[in-house]
Amino acid sequence: MSESTPILRVRDLQKYFPINSRGFSRRHIGDVKAVDGISLEVMPGETLGLVGESGCGKSTAGRAMLRLLEPTGGEIEFAGHDVMRMKKRDLVPLRREMQMIFQDPYSSLNPRQTIGSIIGAPFDIQGVKPEGGVQKTVQELMERVGLNPEHFNRYPSEFSGGQRQRIGIARAIALKPKLIVCDEPVSALDVSIQAQVLNLLEDIQDEFGIAYVFVAHDLSVVRHISDRVAVMYLGKIMESAPRELLYTAPVHPYTHALLSAVPIADPDRERARERIILTGDLPSPSNPPAGCVFNTRCWKAQDRCFSEAPVLREISAGHKVACHFPETGGLNAAAMTAPATGSDFSEN
Secondary structure (H helix, E strand, O other), rough: OOOOOOEEEEEEEEEEEEEEEOOOOEEEEEEEEEEEEEEEEOOOEEEEEEEEOOOOHHHHHHHHHHHOOOOOOOEEEEEEEHHHHHOOHHHHHOOOOOEEEEEOOOOOOOOOOOHHHHHHHHHHHHHHOOOOOOOHHHHHHHHOOOOHHHOOOOOHHHHHHHHHHHHHHHHHHHHOOOOEEEEEEOOOOOOOHHHHHHHHHHHHHHHHEEEEEEEEHHHHHHHHHHEEEEEOOOOEEEEEEHHHHHHHHHHHHHHHHHOOOOOOHHHHHHHOOOOOOOOOOOOOOOOOOOOHHHHHOOOOHHHHHHHHOOOOEEOOOOOOOEEOOOOOOOOOOHHHHHOOOOOOOOOO
């Protein structure tokens, strides 16, 4: 596959969860539109950050891209394969190339299995016999992610949260996939451990050329690790752009509001910048508003916003926005020149 060809293409992806009435009849009375028609592309070896507030559908979107959740509609193309049309048994060999790192390092590992069997499971499922044997390969993977290979026969309960997440990373990279969906992989960890895990993910990406879809709500983490960023709200993508362009010159009002809430370590610059407080009601994904889904909280909303849904359109090279009246001028100088947070994600 050419480096200029996306490893993952998603078109109009939808994931609806049915709402049924109570009682004997259990009639279908509506849907929770967790993901409502998103489109994106991921290039080989790059990291696409998928951000938004809790409940916006970003984790559901990540799982639907891999068909860990069955999509309601849309198109998914991975490495030239039409994932949506494949039968589940045909997806098994494709799982070698598309993996996932889960958010909770405590519930994503089977407490009754040893670390060796957990990390070695992909070899067993795919029928792969690595040179030197499974145990040797698993111990090499453990060492690669910063774990003691001598702990091969220990159980998850004997490890800390950060160590458990390293186990999950080792399992995900065991078969050298081309794509990994990282579902908030550091949100359950302490800040100092977050830095270590993020640096590990970057090192692994450089070594194996893996593409990441990095799902997160922490904008400082996304800024550190991502090449491009897509902002989600109520199941839709509001804006997408290369990382620095989105952080210094956002055009969607929702992106402005998100970035204005990110703390700055410098008190003088923190006081100098404008803080945007969103008012209005957060709509339910089971009953989204007509027109633009952000119109109930947007200070720029006009009549058109309540009747016509904006299309995600390109306004400059690689910069797309779904807004009828996008902002101009980027962020104020304090926000543009300041780091996203006081956390230090340099090499540890």
